[in-house]
Amino acid sequence: MAKASFKKPKGTADLFDNQVLAWQKIEQQARLTFSRYGYGEIRTPIFESFDLFSRSAGDTSDVVTKEMYDFMDKGDRHMALRPEGTAGVVRAFVENKLFGPEHEKPYKTFYMGPMFRYERPQAGRFRQFHQIGVEAFGSTEPSLDAEVITMVVKFLSSLGLKDLKVALNTLGDQDSRKAYREALIDYLKPNFDKLSKDSQVRLEKNPLRVLDSKDENDQAIVEGAPTIFDYLSEESKAHFQAVQNYLDALGIEYEIDSNMVRGLDYYNNTIFEVMTTDPNLKGAATIAGGGRYSGLVEEFGGPETPGIGFGLGVERLIALLTAQDQLNLDEDGLDFYIAHIGDNSVLKTLELATNLRDLGYSADMDFENRSVKAQFKTANRRKARFVITIGDNEVESNEVKVKDMVTGSQADLNLAYVKEKMETVIAALSAEEEGK
Numbered sequence: 001m002a003k004a005s006f007k008k009p010k011g012t013a014d015l016f017d018n019q020v021l022a023w024q025k026i027e028q029q030a031r032l033t034f035s036r037y038g039y040g041e042i043r044t045p046i047f048e049s050f051d052l053f054s055r056s057a058g059d060t061s062d063v064v065t066k067e068m069y070d071f072m073d074k075g076d077r078h079m080a081l082r083p084e085g086t087a088g089v090v091r092a093f094v095e096n097k098l099f100g101p102e103h104e105k106p107y108k109t110f111y112m113g114p115m116f117r118y119e120r121p122q123a124g125r126f127r128q129f130h131q132i133g134v135e136a137f138g139s140t141e142p143s144l145d146a147e148v149i150t151m152v153v154k155f156l157s158s159l160g161l162k163d164l165k166v167a168l169n170t171l172g173d174q175d176s177r178k179a180y181r182e183a184l185i186d187y188l189k190p191n192f193d194k195l196s197k198d199s200q201v202r203l204e205k206n207p208l209r210v211l212d213s214k215d216e217n218d219q220a221i222v223e224g225a226p227t228i229f230d231y232l233s234e235e236s237k238a239h240f241q242a243v244q245n246y247l248d249a250l251g252i253e254y255e256i257d258s259n260m261v262r263g264l265d266y267y268n269n270t271i272f273e274v275m276t277t278d279p280n281l282k283g284a285a286t287i288a289g290g291g292r293y294s295g296l297v298e299e300f301g302g303p304e305t306p307g308i309g310f311g312l313g314v315e316r317l318i319a320l321l322t323a324q325d326q327l328n329l330d331e332d333g334l335d336f337y338i339a340h341i342g343d344n345s346v347l348k349t350l351e352l353a354t355n356l357r358d359l360g361y362s363a364d365m366d367f368e369n370r371s372v373k374a375q376f377k378t379a380n381r382r383k384a385r386f387v388i389t390i391g392d393n394e395v396e397s398n399e400v401k402v403k404d405m406v407t408g409s410q411a412d413l414n415l416a417y418v419k420e421k422m423e424t425v426i427a428a429l430s431a432e433e434e435g436k
């Protein structure tokens, strides 16, 4: 039979070596930052019922109409790989009654993991991509909006990302949006024939999305459209103003972008996106996007509970950090490399390596019967601080020499007392180094 050759699916990636270090660094920093703000981790399934996504993202959104990885399972259920994190988290919030009195309010949670959208792969756009996201439930206070926006900015700056820009807008509450929707339809209707096909459909189903069109003709038409600010209720106006006041006070810079509409339909009041304005990163895509939503928890069978959150694309973040040379990813050197020679040395070497790891050191050894010279090369390449060599003599005497590769000094160690003595040996070698 001919050998099969497999390639990864289009729009996906294999990550290994230094690439994985970048991911770990970012995930670690996210956990650290978010926990300081009181956000605990949540893990929800990677696939859910198709309806969960179509009802939350909106059945006219691109995500639902064009990009879903959906399938019928063997029990004839219509399922989908999650295209985003919010819907699953809201479902889990309702199903596990996380709105109950035993839980903190607001209920603040974060997640990280793969998401799936059937998009045309290109720079910054993948079919399997990863989001780090947060959701906070149960407060309508504008101070929470300010906290969430501040947190994403602080997180990105803590990674060294430069030239950040926060775009801020409001979609108003339901009444404001309704009034604005009518006004927008009145404005766009006379231009119906000039609109793109996509926008014609959106005008019927979700006219706000026309504002978001990438089509140049549409954009020219949209330029003269009324803005949401003329239709905001007093409450929404006050909310948006308060968010801005808090951000000003916290020194978080932002720009108001009245044409920004998010690609998912569940938002109201504050929405925001974070991007970079680095001139070297032309067309740099949006790194994070989010905002307030209400009605979702209720729609999924819970008590009416407002939510706010954001999702951040990890691949995009890494691309920007790489372009700005902010990922310093030197792999940590090994603590110990054990070079060994002769068949008799294997067991002792394996034992010693295990003991060192039990003590909390990193340790590695040869598994290919290579020459001592080749093993020392590996030790150097792996940046081993200490090297121990085990041959027939060492096996017999149970005594080895620990060589400090930085200073060249050596110390004796009896293999029967590794656990008791190792720390002292290292301290002695380090003291010698300091004395030099």
Ligand code: HAM
Binding pocket: 083, 084, 085, 086, 117, 119, 124, 125, 126, 127, 129, 130, 131, 133, 134, 135, 263, 264, 286, 287, 288, 289, 290, 291, 308, 309, 310, 311, 312, 313, 314, 315, 316
């Ligand atoms: P979103 O704007 O659809 O929002 O996605 C958030 C981020 O995910 C984007 O800014 C981008 O960085 C990344 N992203 C989206 N699609 C792709 C793709 N195909 N390839 C690579 N990266 C991508 C949401 O998903 C909302 N759930 C955010 C949210 C949470 N709103 C409230 N809570």
